Amino acid sequence: MPEELAVRIEDLSITYKVSLESKRTFKNALMRASLRQDAKMRTIEAVKHMTLDIPHGSVLGIVGSNGAGKSTLMRCIAGILTPTQGRVAVNGKISTLLALGVGFNPALSGRDNIILGGLASGLSKDEIENKTDEIAKFADLPDGFIDLPVRTYSSGMYGRLSFSVAVSMTPDILLLDEALSAGDAAFKEKSFERMRQLCAEARTILIVSHALATVTDLCDKAIWMHKGAMLDQGKPDKIVDEYLKFLNVGTLPSSYEDM
Ligand SMILES: Nc1ncnc2c1ncn2[C@@H]1O[C@H](COP(=O)(O)OP(=O)(O)O)[C@@H](O)[C@H]1O
Numbered sequence: 468m469p470e471e472l473a474v475r476i477e478d479l480s481i482t483y484k485v486s487l488e489s490k491r492t493f494k495n496a497l498m499r500a501s502l503r504q505d506a507k508m509r510t511i512e513a514v515k516h517m518t519l520d521i522p523h524g525s526v527l528g529i530v531g532s533n534g535a536g537k538s539t540l541m542r543c544i545a546g547i548l549t550p551t552q553g554r555v556a557v558n559g560k561i562s563t564l565l566a567l568g569v570g571f572n573p574a575l576s577g578r579d580n581i582i583l584g585g586l587a588s589g590l591s592k593d594e595i596e597n598k599t600d601e602i603a604k605f606a607d608l609p610d611g612f613i614d615l616p617v618r619t620y621s622s623g624m625y626g627r628l629s630f631s632v633a634v635s636m637t638p639d640i641l642l643l644d645e646a647l648s649a650g651d652a653a654f655k656e657k658s659f660e661r662m663r664q665l666c667a668e669a670r671t672i673l674i675v676s677h678a679l680a681t682v683t684d685l686c687d688k689a690i691w692m693h694k695g696a697m698l699d700q701g702k703p704d705k706i707v708d709e710y711l712k713f714l715n716v717g718t719l720p721s722s723y724e725d726m
């Protein structure tokens with residue numbers, strides 16, 4: 468793909484297969500076998516035929532209602548999910564903050580989780596050790612907590628630490644899924660500032676957020692996803708405006724209904 472692109476998404480579709488059986492029990496399996504039935508499977512098309520180029524240095528906002536496929540798209544870009552159809556190509560080092568705290572091992576201390584996260588994103592042990600205190604400080608962890616298992620953390624501490632880890636790995640591409648909702652007003656202010664800094668460093672950032680002001684303030688482009696499809700893309704103001712209108716009216720203009 469062209470060098471100026473950070474992410475190229477080509478005709479991407481992602482489907483989940485879910486079993487409709489309420490319980491996976493031995494009895495259910497036997498009954499099915501004796502009736503010569505297959506388990507009833509339902510496919511959910513979480514992302515449908517998406518095509519999008521994301522240039523290096525751009526800050527992309529992704530808006531859309533629950534179930535629109537935003538998190539699925541992010542997981543696929545992160546390499547956690549594989550496409551059912553189409554392709555995703557990524558050019559650069561990715562750091563992800565998906566649904567808060569995913570990726571932390573609850574039994575390990577904050578410090579060990581930071582080290583693991585750092586190693587996973589390609590930093591050397593020395594680099595990480597130098598960063599650990601800074602990360603803990605940014606997360607406003609109470610004294611001593613950095614060396615306790617993260618399962619003992621409050622959800623606020625957990626969220627702040629995940630954010631702090633994700634933004635300190637100096638990624639080329641940063642994926643944030645609803646991340647800015649972590650923490651109190653002071654922490655929000657601080658994380659917003661850090662985001663601005665990353666934007667200024669010309670990193671590529673993808674932000675999924677229900678805080679639409681974040682999208683208009685930070686992003687230089689936005690897309691609107693609905694039921695797995697990308698309905699529109701363009702200037703954040705325009706996209707957020709359209710999306711708000713949709714939220715207020717609750718129905719789509721008829722031209723969208725077929726998608
Ligand atoms: N692990 C999963 N297994 C089955 N279906 C899923 C899974 N994750 C998400 N889905 C379904 O895929 C669709 C898109 O979900 P998601 O990507 O989480 O949307 P969003 O983040 O925009 O709320 C929804 O219909 C959701 O129920």
Ligand SMILES: [Mg+2]
Binds near residue numbers: 537
């Ligand atoms: Mg989501």
